Amino acid sequence: MPAVKSNRPVNLSMGQVLAVNLRSPVAIASILHRLSGVIVFLLVPVLLWILDKSLSSPEGFDYIKNxxxxxxxxxxxxxxxxxxxxxxxxxGIKHLFADMGVAEELQSGRIAATLSLILSAVGIIAAFIWIVL
Structure with missing residues (x-):
């Protein structure tokens, strides 16, 4: 009986999935976009508490500040x-442009993802200098 090539899907381990996806800036941007959404969602209550406390009274503002x-x-x-x-x-802005038909092709999508990663890195570094240092 001849060997038949199977077209069935293959289950990859997490290491294999990451090895494939971490080479593509589009995949990196997509994974980090989802992760950043979760981080923002989880930290909103903390920031709302800080805002509420700082607006409650002058003493509350001083407490938050100091x-x-x-x-x-x-x-x-x-x-x-x-x-x-x-x-x-x-x-999200990159995705809005993609929804309008900009940077939908493979190469332009890679360029847009790389550009969004670079712009995000610059903004995140600036925020670190502003807030932490």
Missing amino acids: VVFGNIVVRLVVWVFLAGLIFHLVN
């Missing part, structure tokens, strides 16, 4: 939130 933001861990959490927001915004 005690809360005096802690490096809180500033790092705020930076992580802002980094996720910057990345999600930049890649």
